[in-house]
Amino acid sequence: MSALLEVKDLVTAYGKIEALKGVSLEVREGSITCLLGPNGAGKTTLMMTIAGILKPRSGSIRFSGREIARQPPHAIVGAGVALVPENRLVFPGMSVLENLHAGAYARRDDEIEADIGRLFERFPRLRERAEQDAGTLSGGEQQMLAVARALMSRPKLLLMDEPSLGLAPLVVDEIFRTIADLHRDGTTIFLVEQNAHMALRVAHHFYLIEQGRVTFSGDPGSLAEDEVIRRAYLGSARR
Amino acid sequence: MLADLLQNTFDGLAAGASYALVALGFTLIFGVLRRANLSYGPAIMLGCYAAAAVSAQRPGLGLAVLALIAIVVSVLAGAYVERLCFAPHRRGSGIAAMAASFALWMQLEELAVLLLPRHVVAFPALYGDDPIAFAGLAIRVESLVALGTAGAVCALLAWVLYRTRFGISVRAVIASPLAAEIAGIRTGRIFFLVFALASAIGGLAGFLVAATDAQLTPMMGMWFTLKGLVAMMLGGLGSLPGAVLGALALGLVEAHSQWFLGPQLRDFVVYLLLFCLLAAAPKWMRTHSAS
Amino acid sequence: MDAYALGLLTNVGLLGFLALSAYLMLLAGEMSFGQQAFFGVGAYAGGMLTAMAGWPLPLAAVAAMAAGALAALAVALPTLRLRGLYFAMATLAAAEMARIGFELLQWQVDRGGEQVGPDGTQGFRGIRWVFESGLAPEAWAALVWLLLAAVLALAALAERSRLGAMLRAVGEDPGLAAALGLDVDRFKLGVIAAAGALAALGGVLFAHHNTYIEPRNFDIMLGVHSLAYALIGGLGTAFGPLVGVLLDVGLLEGTRVFHGYRMIAFGGLVALLLVLRPRGLLDEAAVRWLGRRFS
Numbered sequence: 001m002s003a004l005l006e007v008k009d010l011v012t013a014y015g016k017i018e019a020l021k022g023v024s025l026e027v028r029e030g031s032i033t034c035l036l037g038p039n040g041a042g043k044t045t046l047m048m049t050i051a052g053i054l055k056p057r058s059g060s061i062r063f064s065g066r067e068i069a070r071q072p073p074h075a076i077v078g079a080g081v082a083l084v085p086e087n088r089l090v091f092p093g094m095s096v097l098e099n100l101h102a103g104a105y106a107r108r109d110d111e112i113e114a115d116i117g118r119l120f121e122r123f124p125r126l127r128e129r130a131e132q133d134a135g136t137l138s139g140g141e142q143q144m145l146a147v148a149r150a151l152m153s154r155p156k157l158l159l160m161d162e163p164s165l166g167l168a169p170l171v172v173d174e175i176f177r178t179i180a181d182l183h184r185d186g187t188t189i190f191l192v193e194q195n196a197h198m199a200l201r202v203a204h205h206f207y208l209i210e211q212g213r214v215t216f217s218g219d220p221g222s223l224a225e226d227e228v229i230r231r232a233y234l235g236s237a238r239r
Numbered sequence: 240m241l242a243d244l245l246q247n248t249f250d251g252l253a254a255g256a257s258y259a260l261v262a263l264g265f266t267l268i269f270g271v272l273r274r275a276n277l278s279y280g281p282a283i284m285l286g287c288y289a290a291a292a293v294s295a296q297r298p299g300l301g302l303a304v305l306a307l308i309a310i311v312v313s314v315l316a317g318a319y320v321e322r323l324c325f326a327p328h329r330r331g332s333g334i335a336a337m338a339a340s341f342a343l344w345m346q347l348e349e350l351a352v353l354l355l356p357r358h359v360v361a362f363p364a365l366y367g368d369d370p371i372a373f374a375g376l377a378i379r380v381e382s383l384v385a386l387g388t389a390g391a392v393c394a395l396l397a398w399v400l401y402r403t404r405f406g407i408s409v410r411a412v413i414a415s416p417l418a419a420e421i422a423g424i425r426t427g428r429i430f431f432l433v434f435a436l437a438s439a440i441g442g443l444a445g446f447l448v449a450a451t452d453a454q455l456t457p458m459m460g461m462w463f464t465l466k467g468l469v470a471m472m473l474g475g476l477g478s479l480p481g482a483v484l485g486a487l488a489l490g491l492v493e494a495h496s497q498w499f500l501g502p503q504l505r506d507f508v509v510y511l512l513l514f515c516l517l518a519a520a521p522k523w524m525r526t527h528s529a530s
Numbered sequence: 531m532d533a534y535a536l537g538l539l540t541n542v543g544l545l546g547f548l549a550l551s552a553y554l555m556l557l558a559g560e561m562s563f564g565q566q567a568f569f570g571v572g573a574y575a576g577g578m579l580t581a582m583a584g585w586p587l588p589l590a591a592v593a594a595m596a597a598g599a600l601a602a603l604a605v606a607l608p609t610l611r612l613r614g615l616y617f618a619m620a621t622l623a624a625a626e627m628a629r630i631g632f633e634l635l636q637w638q639v640d641r642g643g644e645q646v647g648p649d650g651t652q653g654f655r656g657i658r659w660v661f662e663s664g665l666a667p668e669a670w671a672a673l674v675w676l677l678l679a680a681v682l683a684l685a686a687l688a689e690r691s692r693l694g695a696m697l698r699a700v701g702e703d704p705g706l707a708a709a710l711g712l713d714v715d716r717f718k719l720g721v722i723a724a725a726g727a728l729a730a731l732g733g734v735l736f737a738h739h740n741t742y743i744e745p746r747n748f749d750i751m752l753g754v755h756s757l758a759y760a761l762i763g764g765l766g767t768a769f770g771p772l773v774g775v776l777l778d779v780g781l782l783e784g785t786r787v788f789h790g791y792r793m794i795a796f797g798g799l800v801a802l803l804l805v806l807r808p809r810g811l812l813d814e815a816a817v818r819w820l821g822r823r824f825s
Contacts, residue, residue, distance in 0.1 A: 077423030346797030
């Protein structure tokens with residue numbers, strides 16, 4: 001498998017504070033790759049930088065061999081990278097259907113309606129609530145909607161930032177089933193998770209990030225799970 | 240007495256219809272940018288001055304052409320304001336953007352005065368004849384035009400916002416600029432287009448007011464900005480239907496208080512109402528979404 | 531120095547008080563569209579006390595400042611919870627009410643066979659304390675600038691002290707300031723009262739400089755101008771607002787280079803300046819740089 005996404009020496013800063021201090025990693029085509037790490041390690045910053053919302057200070061991000069660092073977000077979405085943001089960020093005050101249409105903003109083809117139909121088959125709950133205000137959905141439904149909205153751009157790579165955050169265990173199971181389904185259908189997935197136990201069950205490869213640096217990379221099983229979990233929650237610095 | 244009350248109500252609603260157009264433009268801009276554009280009124284005024292200047296050169300031109308000139312020049316002025324005051328200040332505090340929009344207000348006002356230096360400038364009247372008498376009321380044709388235009392613009396705007404691709408992306412930006420950017424919506428382009436749309440609505444409102452009064456003054460810029468801001472606030476900052484209701488309420492309060500208390504106290508009553516609403520800060524003054 | 535230049539210089543000083551007042555509000559994190567009202571309260575109160583009641587100017591100025599502070603508190607108390615545009619609009623509404631109040635104010639007394647006092651929209655003429663006390667224009671200009679210098683010196687001292695740090699903390703992160711044990715509301719009210727008094731002091735001097743005031747002097751244009759002065763000059767130091775006034779009144783009006791196009795030049799200049807420096811010419815970074823350079 002070749003690398004679909006290659007991040008090299010990426011530095012992103014908020015003013016004088018560097019949140020990413022030279023991150024390098026890669027996501028192979030057709031894989032589920034997971035990024036684990038404690039709060040404040042820079043996980044969301046990395047996702048936002050790949051998606052083009054934050055501009056890196058230095059380093060490169062290559063997608064399918066093409067440099068995408070410093071490109072505007074819509075160009076990155078157009079290239080085939082979609083982000084499911086932390087806390088879902090659906091559009092309140094707009095119906096489920098309108099949320100999906102907003103996700104297809106960059107597209108100019110005539111298969112949008114057909115795609116919506118397919119997504120409704122994947123997420124039947126969304127079909128039931130198609131005309132409902134997205135702000136009134138439950139947390140799990142909003143997460144499904146955020147995933148569906150991202151899929152509307154037909155991404156090759158799906159970035160998911162903490163999809164299980166704040167959801168009930170049963171709903172978390174559903175989210176991870178969806179991730180496995182999407183992967184089976186050919187989408188490459190780069191996942192940020194706090195729930196290391198669940199993440200290691202679906203991931204092919206994982207990275208540990210602590211204080212803005214990648215400190216470990218390997219396959220599930222290359223490091224004892226309790227060690228991964230300990231470092232993902234607490235960071236190795238507090239050993 | 241009852242006839243007076245009805246007459247004032249009708250006149251108030253007609254004035255409110257013009258305010259509604261201005262408040263809609265203000266709210267659209269505030270909705271997507273979360274920033275107040277103080278230059279909104281002056282851009283409208285410049286549009287009207289351009290129409291008046293053309294009309295002075297070629298007196299035979301039809302009102303539709305003048306309306307078009309007012310709209311086009313308002314849009315151009317609005318686009319200039321967006322590029323210089325709002326595009327550079329997308330991140331960071333809104334204070335700099337607002338101060339910059341005030342600076343351009345000064346420019347637009349002086350431009351208008353250079354274009355037509357007299358203090359009061361004549362504008363072709365929309366309708367020259369007497370009001371129509373109907374059920375004891377004196378109905379001005381201009382009022383009917385204002386009400387009809389405002390209704391048509393509201394319907395058209397609702398259609399654009401709820402039924403078109405562009406409208407859905409505008410509402411997405413209003414709901415959450417960050418989420419819209421993540422979803423691949425070109426927010427910078429939406430900001431610009433919303434500015435143009437709001438300025439076009441404003442230019443139409445400006446034309447209606449100018450053609451109803453049959454005159455222009457440089458004070459018109461401030462007048463539009465103040466009326467638009469007040470109506471927007473009265474309707475709950477950021478809500479489009481609220482802006483229309485706020486504008487109609489403003490028109491009604493003005494018409495009735497002018498009748499009972501006179502013009503000075505009319506403005507006093509409006510500001511007192513606004514101050515009390517803000518101080519009491521009921522929940523509906525705190526809506527931020529435009530849907 | 532000719533009379534024109536002297537008048538201009540005095541005007542810069544007078545507007546300096548108002549710009550400083552807007553600056554103080556901005557530092558506390560509040561954008562006010564209404565400082566011109568307290569400038570007006572000071573002008574009317576001071577003018578009435580000297581011209582109608584026959585008080586000496588210094589005493590009238592102190593009373594006018596107290597009136598300005600009280601008026602500012604009266605506006606701020608019910609609106610302290612408001613933020614951003616909500617607060618700006620509340621202050622705008624209050625200021626317009628005050629201006630209409632001046633328009634309605636009709637109260638004249640007989641002073642040596644002449645009716646003196648506010649006459650509604652006709653304005654208030656005959657505020658002649660400066661002329662009657664025999665002050666030369668030069669001496670009057672010097673007095674205005676001495677007062678401004680004193681205020682600036684006080685402000686500069688305060689900015690270096692704990693007070694200045696507290697003020698910026700309240701403006702930038704009120705939640706954090708409260709967590710550090712500061713009574714943010716009371717502190718803010720204090721700042722607002724001080725800003726009101728400062729504007730009123732400018733107003734008293736303005737009334738006595740011109741001998742004639744009218745309600746229109748204190749409209750929203752004046753308020754937004756003072757806000758713009760504070761923003762152009764910069765939020766890094768109390769000298770910033772004065773730089774803003776100098777740029778507009780001093781450079782553009784004084785040199786008459788852009789005669790007839792002054793506002794076009796001023797407006798474009800300010801908008802471009804704010805693109806390059808969103809917190810003004812003398813922002814915090816510039817002030818630090820200057821500080822290192824000259825110490």
